Amino acid sequence: MLKRFVQIAFALMGATLGFTLGPLAFEALQWNPPAPPYVGAAVGAIMLYVLTLWLSQPIVQWIQWSEERLVKIPAADVLFGALGLIFGLIVGFLIEPPLSELPIPGVSSVLPFLASGILGYLGFRVGYKKRDELMSVFTMGRQTKDKRKEKEAREVEHKILDTSVIIDGRIADICRTGFLEGTLVIPSFVLEELQHIADSSDVLKRNRGRRGLDILNKIQKELNMRVLIYEGDFEEVSEVDSKLVKLAKVLSGKVVTNDFNLNKVCELQGVKVLNINDLANAVKPVVLPGEEINVQVIKDGKEHGQGVAYLDDGTMIVIEGGREYIGERIDVLVTSVLQTSAGRMIFAKPKLLEKAL
Secondary structure, eight states: HHHHHHHHHHOOOOHHHHHHHHHHHHHHOOOOSSHHHHHHHHHHOOOOOOOHHHHHHHHHHHHHHHHHHHSSSOOHHHHHHHHHHHHHHHHHHHHHHHHHOSSSEEEHHHHHHHHHHHHHHHHHHHHTTTTHHHHHTTTTTHHHHHHHHHHHHHSSEEEOHHHHHHHOHHHHHHHHHTTOOOOEEEEEEHHHHHHHHHHHHSHHHHHHHHHHHHHHHHHHSSSEEEEEEEOOOOOOOOOHHHHHHHHHHTTTTTEEOOHHHHHHHHHTTTTEEEEHHHHHTTSSSSOOOOOEEEEEEEEESSSTTOOOEOTOOOOEEEETTGGGGGGGGEEEEEEEEEEEETTEEEEEEEEEOOOOO
């Protein structure tokens, strides 16, 4: 294909030269009568076409070699080099009139072409060498816009709620205090799971599902929080927890949960997670060994003679020898504090009262 194109191009070039120079050649040969111009065009086309029978293959190889070299050059290098070349030629064109008027024979006719060539070469080299700086100038506005969008995306951080944290209900109180910022994302598959729980035949599950729906209604209508209902779904995944992890990766958000297993899965897959239980444990009052607490013993413990009491925040206190005080309020001394993933547990013993003499 390329070879045929070269042959046609040379034939057209020969026709043009023959049409232009043919009459002059016939006149020099004293051809009588003078041949029409199209005869010269035909002769020129035939001559150059025959010439390409020997030259077409080297020309095609040179074109293919040039094409391979040009394709390997980065587009940015070609673009900025060409812009530099064009700018240099424009400057050369502007200074051509004064150079042509120099009163130096011979120099005034050659100097403009020489200056244009030098300026074009310098423009190409400057554009090629400074391409990175020029590219940064052209893309400065877009970079500023991208940074602004990235900043806005950080400010509007997505907090994805799972089913357990919605049913739990404490998320509404946390949102009311203003500690949770950004956009609350409620996936449609979580809503479907809540609907199934609310429609369950089991009374306990039905009440938990309805409670979750009431909590969502309260968050949307009563609290000053941005709420987004995510309509998308991951049909290739069946489990809701796996869908939550995928959604967190898509939105670059955080999963809000109180599910211990989901918390571990998110950590393993590099997804940020906000655990309501961890927050509750963090804000519980710090109790140190040796402190005195007044509590009411509620029931007996697992071990013989133990009694169990609770603080206002629900922290369990195991009292050694506290079984005999069930139903009474007593002062106890803290002996140790055990922090586990399930919460905090305090061990204590009844305070020894001195007998009045």
